[in-house]
Amino acid sequence: MANNGAKEWAAELARRQQAGDGLEFSPDNFLRAIGGAGTDDSFEMWLKEKVCQGELEALQAWKCPVEGCERVIDKNELEANVCPKCGTDFQEVGENPIRQLKYRAKGDTSRDIYWMIVIHGMNTRGAWQEELSWRLANKFKYSAPVLIFKYGLATIDVLVKCRHQSLVNKLGIRIRKGIQFAREHNSDHRPDVIVHSFGSQLFALLLENEQFCDLKFGRVITVGSIIHPDFDWSKHIDSGKIEAVLNHVGQKDIPVRAAQFFIPGTGPSGQKGFKDSASINVSEQSYGHSSAFEPSELKKNLGTGGLWDQFLQNPLNHFKPFTAFHLKEWKPFFVLVRCFTRLLGYLIFAILAPVSFVRRFLDP
Ligand SMILES: [Zn+2]
Structure with a gap:
């Protein structure tokens, strides 16, 4: 007994x-x-x-x-x-x-979510953003505001590096404004972040950009990530720029596998995981590129005891998801093949850039 x-x-x-x-x-x-x-x-x-x-x-x-x-x-x-x-x-x-x-x-107490930044993939003005905002706002005793970064249509822009940087500048300036606004409304708390697809790469580039070293974040969730699997998360956690990162991996995510062939500086971390042991890779067998944002999955992930709920609120020294894994080795595809597809990408950009410029001019 x-x-x-x-x-x-x-x-x-x-x-x-x-x-x-x-x-x-x-x-x-x-x-x-x-x-x-x-x-x-x-x-x-x-x-x-x-x-x-x-x-x-x-x-x-x-x-x-x-x-x-x-x-x-x-x-x-x-x-x-x-x-x-x-x-x-x-x-x-x-x-x-x-x-x-x-x-x-002994142990840390749970933490609160004060506000959140969502950076979506290219051209997803998807319904999941509204669903996500609604769920977050209703989840807590007070409402946690959600800032959704909108960068308009980015299609061929993803193919060339210089266009990435200009989008990163736009993102950094927007987030800085958001942080200032929060401060003016008596919230010194860091925002937590959810990034998806091309938005994940923009966020990674933002962390690397010295011009925005003043921006500090809480916990980061990556979904359908195309950030390079070698990305140095430890550096940003150690320097206090971010608190922790959860990479929600989809085993059936096809678009992230194609990223390294067309988008400079990227890789299939949304399907393979990150090598950095400071990141938390969690695998989902049935997930495709955006499965995590389907209403039923959002409900499951953000619900009490769900993966995101636990990651965002619980002390991390006891956070041991069942399907967490460590990526030991990953190598990019043959360089010659990637050079060829990348050149193809530049060619497409060169042909379509004037059209894109006119469209942006007419619909900024
Ligand atoms: Zn008394």
Whole structure:
């Protein structure tokens, strides 16, 4: 019986550490949460053992003796001798605060999402953006604003590097404005980021661009990523530019496999993963290029306990998705083939650029 109890207690403790929630508790509350009642010696022994192992810290706490108030009184408040909630002077009524045992589990607390930036792929003015904004806005007690970066139609622009840079400048300026706006509205919090397809490459180039080194981000989710699998995420995590990155890989993603042949500086990380061990690659067998944004998948990923929900809110030292993997080796396709397809790309750009220029002029 005692062994069974210990298993259950350990599972509850692990659950709290994983969620970063309920880390501070009284023995009574802890047992009540798992359907138990009252504390017994074996539970107290187990708690003491965990304190010895460094898993738990024993805290000194008291509570107000007035029935119906029972506010927790900390050490400093104890010296004042007055309950901050009901105002009872303990000396006057001749009742001392009741001593209460409390524990704090090792681990980080969960984090909140304050606002979010979404950078989509080329020409996707897809319905998923609205679905995503709606879901995010409804997910939290307060609404987390979503900034969707719109760069208009980018078709042949993806074929040449200089056009990428001009889109990155546009993106950087827009995000800087967003951060300033958030600051003016009393939010110094970093935005979390979701990037998709060509938007992932723009975001990677933005991180590399010294001109925008002032921009800092929270956690980053890449979907259908065409960022090079060798990308140095560690550098940006270590420098504090981003907090962490989750690469949601689709095994059936076809477009990302073609990227390296036509789009300079890219690779199939959305299907192969990233080599950098600081990134978290999570594989999805059935996912194609945009599957993660289908309403049913958004619901699953952002729902409580879903992959994105856990990545965005839980402490990451306990974040171990079932299908996480590490990419050991990846090499680009033969250079000659890539040169040929890239030249073809430049040729297409050269032929269509005047048409594109006129279209942009008429519909900026
Ligand atoms: Zn009180």
